[in-house]
Amino acid sequence: MLIKKSADILSSEITDKRTYLSRREFVETAMGIVGAAAIMPGLLLPGAAQAGTRLTGVRPASPRAPFGTDEERTPYEDVTHYNNFYEFGVEKEDPALMSKNFRTRPWTVTVEGEVNKPAVYQLEDFIQPHTLEERIYRLRCVEAWSMVIPWVGIPLADIIKRFEPTSKAKYVEFTTLHDPAQMPGQRRAVLKWPYVEGLRIDEAMHPLTMLAVGLYGETLPNQNGAPLRLVVPWKYGFKNIKSIVKIRFVEKQPTTAWMVAGPSEYGFYANVNPDVDHPRWSQGRERRIGEFLKRKTLMFNGYADQVASLYAHMDLKRYF
Amino acid sequence: MTQQEWIERVIKPTLFVVCLIPLALIAWDAFNNHLGANPIEKIMRRTGDWTLRFLLITLAVTPARQLLNLPWLIKLRRMLGLFAFFYAFMHFTNYIWLDQFFDVDEIIKDVIKRKYITIGFASFLLLIPLAITSTNNMVKRLGGKRWQKLHKSVYFIAIGGVIHYLWLVKKDLGDPLIYAVLLAILLGYRVWQRQRKKSLEKEQVAMSPVRSG
Ligand code: HEM
Numbered sequence: 001m002l003i004k005k006s007a008d009i010l011s012s013e014i015t016d017k018r019t020y021l022s023r024r025e026f027v028e029t030a031m032g033i034v035g036a037a038a039i040m041p042g043l044l045l046p047g048a049a050q051a052g053t054r055l056t057g058v059r060p061a062s063p064r065a066p067f068g069t070d071e072e073r074t075p076y077e078d079v080t081h082y083n084n085f086y087e088f089g090v091e092k093e094d095p096a097l098m099s100k101n102f103r104t105r106p107w108t109v110t111v112e113g114e115v116n117k118p119a120v121y122q123l124e125d126f127i128q129p130h131t132l133e134e135r136i137y138r139l140r141c142v143e144a145w146s147m148v149i150p151w152v153g154i155p156l157a158d159i160i161k162r163f164e165p166t167s168k169a170k171y172v173e174f175t176t177l178h179d180p181a182q183m184p185g186q187r188r189a190v191l192k193w194p195y196v197e198g199l200r201i202d203e204a205m206h207p208l209t210m211l212a213v214g215l216y217g218e219t220l221p222n223q224n225g226a227p228l229r230l231v232v233p234w235k236y237g238f239k240n241i242k243s244i245v246k247i248r249f250v251e252k253q254p255t256t257a258w259m260v261a262g263p264s265e266y267g268f269y270a271n272v273n274p275d276v277d278h279p280r281w282s283q284g285r286e287r288r289i290g291e292f293l294k295r296k297t298l299m300f301n302g303y304a305d306q307v308a309s310l311y312a313h314m315d316l317k318r319y320f
Numbered sequence: 321m322t323q324q325e326w327i328e329r330v331i332k333p334t335l336f337v338v339c340l341i342p343l344a345l346i347a348w349d350a351f352n353n354h355l356g357a358n359p360i361e362k363i364m365r366r367t368g369d370w371t372l373r374f375l376l377i378t379l380a381v382t383p384a385r386q387l388l389n390l391p392w393l394i395k396l397r398r399m400l401g402l403f404a405f406f407y408a409f410m411h412f413t414n415y416i417w418l419d420q421f422f423d424v425d426e427i428i429k430d431v432i433k434r435k436y437i438t439i440g441f442a443s444f445l446l447l448i449p450l451a452i453t454s455t456n457n458m459v460k461r462l463g464g465k466r467w468q469k470l471h472k473s474v475y476f477i478a479i480g481g482v483i484h485y486l487w488l489v490k491k492d493l494g495d496p497l498i499y500a501v502l503l504a505i506l507l508g509y510r511v512w513q514r515q516r517k518k519s520l521e522k523e524q525v526a527m528s529p530v531r532s533g
Binding site: 074077078081082086090092093142143145188190191261262277280281282285287289290292293294 | 356357358360361418420421426429430433434435436487488490491492494
């Protein structure tokens with residue numbers, strides 16, 4: 001019989017994640033260690049991290065923190081079992097089922113293009129210099145549903161500064177791993193593989209933009225884009241490219257996978273905008289997962305105060 | 321039991337229950353919380369799938385009975401067609417009720433502006449007269465010829481259903497294309513039959529003494 005030794009199971013592992021997190025927040029606030037956590041350097045990403053490993057040294061989110069929200073978080077089960085990740089199949093249930101054996105170690109991230117310090121990093125070295133923080137963001141899918149997710153990650157700007165982009169770096173292009181042996185969805189030409197996404201450099205440097213390595217306080221489950229994914233909360237979900245292996249700084253606007261798939265339906269910017277409908281369906285409302293009635297979609301997914309200035313003189317109907 | 325009794329007492333009741341299984345499974349999953357994170361979307365999809373499947377099954381009756389030489393299959397067609405309507409009705413009700421929650425403005429906008437909703441809605445509307453005229457009484461009142469003519473619209477309904485599906489998917493056309501191919505086969509069979517009949521008639525005409533004389 002296989003009976004796990006119970007001595008080395010942390011209480012966090014046997015407590016429902018939602019209860020646990022709120023409890024943890026309470027405890028941390030009560031003990032006044034929020035500040036301490038914030039200055040605690042580095043993180044302890046274990047060498048053989050797998051989905052579900054607790055991340056340590058994470059600066060916790062608080063509703064009062066910049067960009068914070070006290071909206072109810074979407075349950076862990078839903079965040080991890082209702083996914084669009086076509087590399088593992090086109091149905092929402094596919095990624096959780098098909099990514100079980102996906103190997104995220106060893107993992108390298110190639111940084112190239114218009115930077116002074118191009119390099120190929122081991123994931124651990126890529127992340128090591130930074131403090132992980134928790135950010136609770138809304139996620140709005142182009143299919144008109146939404147979630148609230150407590151990500152763990154690093155502001156992308158902090159990472160980009162390390163590479164010293166040149167003055168020619170006008171855009172950042174991200175690429176997902178291309179490995180049909182491990183990613184069965186890539187054996188069919190549903191999209192042009194590998195998946196490519198991009199941001200304008202000012203979007204990439206915006207303090208809201210982050211690279212996530214975890215959610216709900218743990219390393220990313222494979223189906224959520226392990227080990228490293230982009231999170232840009234004012235854009236539609238498909239901009240949040242998953243399982244990133246390459247970051248390239250370029251002068252010209254990259255052509256993204258979805259722009260290739262449907263140029264009239266998916267633009268480069270893909271900002272959440274209730275006034276610009278998808279050609280085939282309305283973007284005016286969304287269903288928050290777990291809620292019954294649809295709710296109104298907010299301009300820039302509710303982050304207009306932070307990001308509207310990025311697009312001040314742009315015709316958002318044209319640059320959709 | 322005569323064949324007639326066998327069909328009425330065994331086959332039809334069994335088929336009736338079998339046709340309710342998809343609905344029972346949806347209800348079961350709903351009850352057990354197995355519809356996933358977005359249950360309304362899931363119900364929308366499963367009822368939509370079954371509407372289209374029942375339409376195709378109904379359209380398969382004629383080829384099946386001719387090719388397999390099972391003429392009595394025709395006796396099941398009405399029930400299958402009515403189940404297509406039943407699942408369409410569920411699909412539509414789910415849309416009006418759970419998905420849009422009776423938001424009439426939004427529904428009207430959707431039906432007008434969204435091509436895939438427009439065509440789905442048109443298909444559903446076209447199904448209603450077919451359901452209403454499905455009784456023996458109505459067949460008699462209309463007369464066989466007119467009834468048949470009216471019920472030919474099921475071809476357009478099925479084509480509409482497939483286009484509805486093709487237009488609503490984001491990118492992966494795989495599933496709707498499978499339905500498109502199946503429908504093409506079922507409609508192609510009818511075209512082929514008609515051609516064959518025509519050429520048979522021509523041959524008969526050509527061979528008749530009146531013509532040759
Ligand atoms: C004969 C009539 C109809 C047929 C055969 C049909 C069939 C289908 C099929 C096969 C799907 C896709 C299911 C899947 O993705 O697995 C679907 C989805 C859908 N149908 Fe219909 N439909 C019909 C009528 C309607 C009507 C009248 C409406 C609304 C007024 C409607 C609204 C929708 C919507 C909104 C979806 C998308 C569900 C989602 O993915 O969120 N349909 N339908």
